Amino acid sequence: MVERNIIVIGASAGGVEGLRQLVQSIPERAGVSIFVTVHFPSYGTSMLPRILSRVASLPVLHPSDGEAIAPGRIYIAPPDFHLLLERSRIRLVRGPRENGHRPAIDPMFRSAAVAFGPRVLGIVLTGNLDDGTSGLAAIKRHGGLSLVQSPEDAPFPSMPQSAIEHVIVDRVAPIRNMWPAIEALIRTPIEHGEYTLMPDDVTENELAAGDLSAIEQPDRHPGHVSAFSCPDCGGVLWELKEGEFVRFRCRVGHAWTSEGLVAKQSDILDDALWAALRSVEESVSLSRQLAERHRARGHVRLAARFESQLGRMQERAAAIRSALMQDHGIQVTPDMADAEPRAAGD
Numbered sequence: 001m002v003e004r005n006i007i008v009i010g011a012s013a014g015g016v017e018g019l020r021q022l023v024q025s026i027p028e029r030a031g032v033s034i035f036v037t038v039h040f041p042s043y044g045t046s047m048l049p050r051i052l053s054r055v056a057s058l059p060v061l062h063p064s065d066g067e068a069i070a071p072g073r074i075y076i077a078p079p080d081f082h083l084l085l086e087r088s089r090i091r092l093v094r095g096p097r098e099n100g101h102r103p104a105i106d107p108m109f110r111s112a113a114v115a116f117g118p119r120v121l122g123i124v125l126t127g128n129l130d131d132g133t134s135g136l137a138a139i140k141r142h143g144g145l146s147l148v149q150s151p152e153d154a155p156f157p158s159m160p161q162s163a164i165e166h167v168i169v170d171r172v173a174p175i176r177n178m179w180p181a182i183e184a185l186i187r188t189p190i191e192h193g194e195y196t197l198m199p200d201d202v203t204e205n206e207l208a209a210g211d212l213s214a215i216e217q218p219d220r221h222p223g224h225v226s227a228f229s230c231p232d233c234g235g236v237l238w239e240l241k242e243g244e245f246v247r248f249r250c251r252v253g254h255a256w257t258s259e260g261l262v263a264k265q266s267d268i269l270d271d272a273l274w275a276a277l278r279s280v281e282e283s284v285s286l287s288r289q290l291a292e293r294h295r296a297r298g299h300v301r302l303a304a305r306f307e308s309q310l311g312r313m314q315e316r317a318a319a320i321r322s323a324l325m326q327d328h329g330i331q332v333t334p335d336m337a338d339a340e341p342r343a344a345g346d
Contacts, residue, residue, distance in 0.1 A: 004145065004186040005032045005071065006085070006120045008112045010105030010135065012039045012127025014155030016048065018175045019125070020055055023074060025179040028057035032186065034074045035083060035090075037108045039101045039127070042080040049076050065092040077103035084111040084209055095210040096253035097232060099131050099260035106255070107208035109135025114197060114205050118143030118190045121182065125149045125175075127159035129259045130245075136167045137242050138201050145170045145185045149178070162259075166245040200240075207253035223249070230254050231264045270324070277320045284313045 011019060015038050026034075040046050052060040052074065062078040067090045077083035081092040082103050091111075098104035105124075109132065112120045122139040124132040126149060136146050146169045151157035153174035163169060173181040223240035230237050230250035237248035237256070249255045256264065291306035 002119060002190045003031075004119050004121060004188065004190060006112055006116045007032050007034045007123065007182065007186075008085075008109050008120060008135075008139075009034065009036045009123040009125065010038075010109065010127075010132040010159075011036070011125035012105075012129075012131060012156070012159060014126040016051065018149065018154075019048075019052060021175045022125075022178050023052050023058070023060070024055040026056065026058060026074075028072075030058065031071045033069050033071050034058070035077075035085065035108060035112070036074060037077040037083055037103045037105045039105075039131070040077075040079040040103065042102060044079060046076065046079050052076070063090045063092065066090070077108065079103070082107045082208060084108060084205070085115045086111070087115050091209065093209050095208045096250075096255070098208065098255040099129065099257055100232075100264055101131070104255075105132045106135035106138075107205070110138045110201055110208065111205050113138040113142040113144060114201055116144075120144035121147060121185050123147045123149075123178075123182070124159055124163045126154035126156045128156050129158055129263060130162035130166075130257045131260070132159050133162045133166050133245055134242065134247055134257065136163050136169075137245070138198070140167060141198050141201065142196075143190075145188065147171050147173065147178070147181055147185060150174045158259075166243060204249065204255075207249065208255075210253065228261070231256070231261070231268055237261075273320055273324050277317060277324065280313055280317045280320060284310060284317055287313055 019036065019038070038048060046062065049060045049062055056074060058072055058074050060074040060076065063075045063083070068088060069090060075083065075090060078092065080094060080102055082095050084091040084093060084107060094102065095107065098106050109122050112122070120139050120142070122136045122144060124136055140146055146167060148160045148163045148169050150172050151161045151164070154160050164172065170185060171181050223238040226237045226239040226248060228237045228248060229235065232254040233250060233252060235250040235252060237250050240247050240249060247255065247257045248261060287306045287310040291303050291310055294306065295303035
């Protein structure tokens with residue numbers, strides 16, 4: 001009989017404490033293989049295995065690339081590597097980022113769905129934006145089951161809420177009731193051991209792994225060409241629709257959900273505005289110096305020209321600064337908007 005014994009868990013903001021509570025409740029006899037992806041920064045060392053080992057009955061570790069999958073273990077995706085599953089082993093790959101993350105939740109979920117079909121239980125915990133929704137949908141398409149943390153119980157409810165809104169979720173539970181819910185779901189009989197591979201999921205799995213055969217055959221890309229470009233590489237984004245859930249992937253494999261793309265574009269705009277403000281304030285400082293120098297030498301016309309330019313630059317700087325402050329929720333008062341910009345060191 002085929003067992004439902006592959007559990008994949010995705011978490012982001014606020015997820016460490018929830019994972020501590022969850023793994024603490026997993027009994028030593030649990031014969032499942034558990035895989036966890038939490039959004040880490042790409043640099044540094046993850047302390048999550050050590051943190052969870054203090055309360056877990058099962059061994060908690062960062063796996064090695066190619067390591068055989070064993071029951072009764074909790075595998076944590078290491079920083080800067082996607083954790084992908086194959087039929088008998090774990091892969092760690094530095095594939096293209098998804099929603100700006102590596103490791104990312106959706107590639108792990110998707111690879112588990114392709115490799116193990118109905119044997120998979122996917123779990124989405126607390127986090128911002130909508131990571132995990134696409135991967136959870138892939139698990140469901142391949143016959144797996146899904147469990148989501150109650151949004152009311154999540155410190156950051158966006159990820160659970162997105163999963164509930166876009167995927168037919170099998171169960172919703174708070175962290176304190178998560179293991180009983182898991183036990184009930186993994187005991188649900190699997191009617192058929194075989195399942196149908198979804199070609200688009202297979203292709204996306206290959207793209208997440210950086211497979212050149214998928215990257216170099218654009219006709220294999222799922223979805224259709226959109227009007228948007230990839231924030232990571234500047235390439236064209238393909239638009240993919242899963243019901244009402246819309247996301248994007250570029251030729252080399254970077255992937256974005258709609259919310260993730262908007263958030264990234266906001267960051268790009270923020271960076272561009274700060275760069276523009278820096279450039280304009282440098283022009284203000286230079287124009288002031290030139291105006292003062294020419295007026296001191298009696299060059300009235302030249303001084304007037306640079307003073308006029310100074311006024312225009314000050315207006316531009318005030319407009320950019322106002323946009324930046326309002327975008328960050330800061331109330332811009334008239335005296336702030338009219339204040340004369342100062343270059344660094346002034």
